[in-house]
Amino acid sequence: MQIPFLNLKAVNQPYEKEFKLQFDSFLSSGYYILGKSVTAFEKEFAAYCGVTNCIGTGNGLDALTLIFKGYIELGDLSKGDCVYIAANTYIATIIAVQNAGLIPVLVDADYNTFNLDVNLLPKKPTAKIKAVMATHLYGQLANMNKLRAYCNQHNLLLLSDAAQAHGAKNNGKAGGLADAAGFSFYPTKNLGALGDGGCVTTNNNKLAEVIQKLRNYGKASSTENDYIGINSRLDEIQATFLSVKLKKLDQDNNKRIAIANKYLTEIVNPKVILPKIELSLSHVFHQFVVKVDNQQDFINYLNSNGIGNLIHYPIPPHKQKAYKGYFKNEFAVTEKLAKQVVSIPINPILKKNEVNYIIEKINNY
Numbered sequence: 001m002q003i004p005f006l007n008l009k010a011v012n013q014p015y016e017k018e019f020k021l022q023f024d025s026f027l028s029s030g031y032y033i034l035g036k037s038v039t040a041f042e043k044e045f046a047a048y049c050g051v052t053n054c055i056g057t058g059n060g061l062d063a064l065t066l067i068f069k070g071y072i073e074l075g076d077l078s079k080g081d082c083v084y085i086a087a088n089t090y091i092a093t094i095i096a097v098q099n100a101g102l103i104p105v106l107v108d109a110d111y112n113t114f115n116l117d118v119n120l121l122p123k124k125p126t127a128k129i130k131a132v133m134a135t136h137l138y139g140q141l142a143n144m145n146k147l148r149a150y151c152n153q154h155n156l157l158l159l160s161d162a163a164q165a166h167g168a169k170n171n172g173k174a175g176g177l178a179d180a181a182g183f184s185f186y187p188t189k190n191l192g193a194l195g196d197g198g199c200v201t202t203n204n205n206k207l208a209e210v211i212q213k214l215r216n217y218g219k220a221s222s223t224e225n226d227y228i229g230i231n232s233r234l235d236e237i238q239a240t241f242l243s244v245k246l247k248k249l250d251q252d253n254n255k256r257i258a259i260a261n262k263y264l265t266e267i268v269n270p271k272v273i274l275p276k277i278e279l280s281l282s283h284v285f286h287q288f289v290v291k292v293d294n295q296q297d298f299i300n301y302l303n304s305n306g307i308g309n310l311i312h313y314p315i316p317p318h319k320q321k322a323y324k325g326y327f328k329n330e331f332a333v334t335e336k337l338a339k340q341v342v343s344i345p346i347n348p349i350l351k352k353n354e355v356n357y358i359i360e361k362i363n364n365y
């Protein structure tokens, strides 16, 4: 059997009919940029996340960058301020901090949850630290209760990179648990467009107003500019597709969770360490990530059995050429994880016999 890691055409196939109707209506509307569809999706996604504001952006990286730029314009952050970030996040979180003129300070990951290890946060952060941006890696919420307590205690902003966690919920949903959150709608995400897209969600109306301007050259009106902004607008056509898929997001996430539960109960192999799920932290399984001692051997085995797989991520940001000499510390857990993690297929269209096949082959490894 051949099971691709992710077949995006097949993932989107159930929506094709409605996408075509939406495209026809888009074509006849004559509005291509920041029209009714973006506004409609922003309202729908804000309601879904339980926040007052959603601002569509061109991609997830810009959404994260605009959060920081927005707080700078409001005077809540200043250039040169520092932000705690998990060392094993996707590189975009770190780039976003720097795009806004801030300084990323990495904190190692927790080996079990893959998220920022809250216990490693200094008892007394330096005066330069002004925010924590927690990534909900692989779809699992970071420990927002503990992070909120820490941020309140030290008067820091609590932000989240929710690019992998659309719909994850625990006393509120991803996007509504932080002071502001950034999402990506990159096609592979749990809520994926047919191109680039992203958004910021926040209950801070002032921040939302600034970001709404910043994403569009800082425009206050057709002739006035309040800020030196960027051009990063959610595409009108992508917004129509996202509105269609948002209606099925919970259903799609539940399919991922059901597959994950089957993997968690039926994969039994001492050579394969399953992810430890803390029940208090919701998980929408953007990825199902196992750990093995011999990563390449396991990958060869999966490949020889036709099971698609990927490593998220083989080179941590601080080991990338781009950051040579930038980060001084070592991050032992992050480095160990990079050598051990392997993502196996998980998506809403995976068939029962494919899931059973994956379980059987991994148990025979």
Ligand SMILES: Cc1ncc(COP(=O)(O)O)c(C=O)c1O
Pocket: 059, 060, 061, 062, 089, 090, 092, 093, 135, 161, 163, 164, 183, 184, 185, 186, 196, 197, 198
């Ligand atoms: C954790 C994380 N943050 C940020 C991003 C950036 O999103 P985008 O590719 O839409 O810019 C991604 C996705 O690629 C991501 O996985």
